[in-house]
Amino acid sequence: MAQAMAVTKPVRRAAEAVDGLSEFSTQELYREILNRLGEDATRDGLLATPGRVEKSMAFLTKGYDQNPTQILRGAMFDVDYDEMVIVKDIEMFSLCEHHMLPFFGKVHVAYIPNGKVIGLSKIPRLVEVFARRLQVQERMTRQIADAIQEAIEPQGVGVVIEARHLCMMMRGIEKQNSSTVTSAMVGCFRQKETRTEFLSLVRQPGTGTL
Numbered sequence: 001m002a003q004a005m006a007v008t009k010p011v012r013r014a015a016e017a018v019d020g021l022s023e024f025s026t027q028e029l030y031r032e033i034l035n036r037l038g039e040d041a042t043r044d045g046l047l048a049t050p051g052r053v054e055k056s057m058a059f060l061t062k063g064y065d066q067n068p069t070q071i072l073r074g075a076m077f078d079v080d081y082d083e084m085v086i087v088k089d090i091e092m093f094s095l096c097e098h099h100m101l102p103f104f105g106k107v108h109v110a111y112i113p114n115g116k117v118i119g120l121s122k123i124p125r126l127v128e129v130f131a132r133r134l135q136v137q138e139r140m141t142r143q144i145a146d147a148i149q150e151a152i153e154p155q156g157v158g159v160v161i162e163a164r165h166l167c168m169m170m171r172g173i174e175k176q177n178s179s180t181v182t183s184a185m186v187g188c189f190r191q192k193e194t195r196t197e198f199l200s201l202v203r204q205p206g207t208g209t210l
């Protein structure tokens with residue numbers, strides 16, 4: 001799949017600006033957007049807004065500069081353990097690439113090792129790398145699974161994401177409380193028994209990390 005590329009290499013920012021806009025700073029562009037929304041960008045409350053938006057967008061998309069493979073490489077350990085490792089209820093905040101509005105929810109990750117495990121704290125960091133980009137929930141689910149598969153070649157990986165999308169909720173397209181669930185199953189997680197075990201562990205109310 002084309003997305004597999006994004007796993008090993010950080011996504012590069014576009015080198016070329018839209019024609020004729022390259023001489024404007026990011027803050028000038030946000031100021032122009034405020035004007036076009038019908039606002040007075042020079043009023044007190046909005047004066048510092050372009051600067052704030054620039055900073056906050058840089059933070060919300062910092063995952064472009066982070067390399068998931070590198071994060072995992074520093075924390076892989078040889079083990080003699082072949083039961084399911086599951087980290088659930090990882091908080092996730094991202095931006096949808098269609099509307100640049102937030103979607104947020106929980107990520108559940110599991111794998112069955114094949115001689116190697118990943119330090120548990122690295123899994124939320126991995127989620128963060130992919131979430132801090134403009135995203136599509138389905139793609140992010142797959143990217144997390146592929147990154148783990150590539151790093152430690154386990155017997156299998158399962159990733160489930162449950163999220164709510166403001167682009168749907170705020171615009172009235174979706175009922176306020178409905179959430180979107182996506183999953184990616186690799187290797188032995190494609191087998192019914194393993195998948196069922198994973199999903200039932202995810203559904204168990206509990207402590208987060210088992």
Ligand SMILES: [Zn+2]
Nearest residue numbers: 096098099167
């Ligand atoms: Zn959207």
